[in-house]
Structures are given as structure tokens and as C-alpha cells.
Amino acid sequence: MAKSQETFGKKEKEKKRSKQRQDKAEKMEERKANAKKGKTLEEMMAYIDENGNISSTPPDPKRMKTFRAEEMQIGVPKQLPGEPEDLIRTGVVSFFNETKGFGFIKDLQTQESVFVHVNQLTERINENDKVNFEVQMGPKGPSATNVRKAPKVEVPKVEVPKPEAPKAEPPAAE
DSSP, rough: OOOOSOOOHHHHHHHHHHHHHHHHHEEEHHHHHHHOOOOOOOHOOOEOOOOEEEESSSGGGGGOOOGGGGGGGSSOOOOOOOOOOHHHEEEEEEETTTTTEEEEEEEEETTTTEEEGGGGGGSSTTTTEEEEEEEEEETEEEEEEEEEEEEOOOOOOOOOOOOOOOOOOOOOOO
16 A cells, blocks of 8 residues: 555645635735725825924914025034134143143133143143143044143233322411
């Protein structure tokens, strides 16, 4: 007697496949029945309200704002180069670590801390030194370059004469 070519496993796999095909066909028929073909333009429209939120209702015309295309700026505005005297700043060294080779300068004009590295120094500096420097934007924020000690300005002492006491006038004779 010859064995049957179809084994129990083969029959089970074939039953699974036919069931999956049947389920898939049922789902497809269901989607076709529930699908809304040919939506109107109004149903497909989306509106943006005065706050920038997407909604399905058109915005109130009274609240609409008009903009001129010439006034809009897209992207980052170009930065015009400043005058040379604006680039040179004055500050006080608030912290400097010689062993690590970096520190911070407190800008006297903007009161912000600016990072300084030992490679940007023209002469040796210490904490509380008054310095002149230029600012460049580094990868982590503003960074001081071309740092040098500010020249000490000596104020000449001028002697101011003491005001003399007013002389008392003799009483007028009447």
C-alpha cells in the first residue's frame, strides 16, 4: 500500500492559508462598503485660525490679519558688520584657571560672561584684571579673542583751591 502524499501538517497549513485569504477578502469588501469616494472640496479643506491652529471651520473674517509679502522675513536676517570700535569690548576677568587654560570675562557693557581660552591671550592675565577683547561666536556661545590688558589710565591730581570764608561786612550805618 502506498502512503498518502498529503500529510496532516500539509492539510493544516492549506486550511490556514485559505482562511487567511477569506479573511482578507472580507476585510476588503468591508472597506469598499464603508469608503466615501469622491469627498467634496469643502470636506477636504483645512483652515488655520488666528492663533495658527488647524481647524475644519473657516476663520472669522473680522479677526483676520493681512500681511505684505515685502515685510516678511524668512530665515535669519543678515548681520551687518559693526564698526571696529564696537567690536572691541572692555571687561574684568571674573575667573581664570591657569592650569586648565580657560576662564571668563564679565563684559562691562552688556554684563554677560564671555568665555576666554589661553590661546586667545596676547599677554598673561589674572583675576580682577581689566582687559580689552573682541567677541566671536564659538560653538558653545560667545568667546573672547585677542585679549590684552587694558592700559592703565592715570588721572592727574589737580589741586582745587579751598574756598575762602566770606568776609563779614561791617554793619551799615543808618
